[in-house]
Amino acid sequence: AQSVTQLGSHVSVSEGALVLLRCNYSSSVPPYLFWYVQYPNQGLQLLLKYTTGATLVKGINGFEAEFKKSETSFHLTKPSAHMSDAAEYFCAVSESDSWGKLQFGAGTQVVVTP
C-alpha cells in the first residue's frame, strides 16, 4: 500500500522568494506522483504529475518537481513566489499496478507575504 507524507502543514514565504514544499512517499511498486493546488473555496487543480520518463517535471504557473527514487521524494519548487501562489498544496501518489486508488498527503498551506 502507498502513503504520502508532506513535511510542514504551513509554510510562509516572501514574495519573490523560493517556494519549496516537501513530499515523501512510500510505494511497493513504481509510483505515479502528483501535486494538486486548492484555492480557497474551490476544488483541486492539477499542477503537475510524474508517471514515467524524465524525473524533472514542469507544471503550470512556474512550478516544477523532481522525482528522486533513492530518496522516495517528490518535492515541489517555484523559484519566485507570487501573491497568487497562496493556497493549499497536496501531494498524491498512486501505484502503477492499481492506479485507480489515489492517496493524498495532509496538505501544506502556503502564505505569501509582501
Added chain:
Amino acid sequence: EAQVTQNPRYLITVTGKKLTVTCSQNMNHEYMSWYRQDPGLGLRQIYYSMNVEVTDKGDVPEGYKVSRKEKRNFPLILESPSPNQTSLYFCASSPLGQTINEQFFGPGTRLTVL
C-alpha cells in the same frame, strides 16, 4: 463548458436520515471518484469507479455506498449518516488511458450531520 457538478453544495441533516449527494460530469470520462476532506488529514478516497458498473473501495468506504449505472453519474449515498461523516466531499473524474490522467474536481459539498 467541461465540468464536474455536485449537488447539493451545502447540506445540514440529522443522524440517521438517508441522503444522496449527486455527481455528474459532461466530459465522457470513464473514471470517477469520491473523496472527503478533513482538516489535517488531506483528502481521503471513499470509492472510485473505473467504468460503468465497476466500483471499488478507497481508503475510507465505511458508511458510504456508490453506484455507477451511467457513465456521467456517480452518486454518493449515506444510508444512515452519523456526525463523524461531517466533512467536505469532492467528486472527481478522469479519462482512462495507459497511465493515470489528471483528475477534474467538482466544487465540493459541505455536509454537516447533527
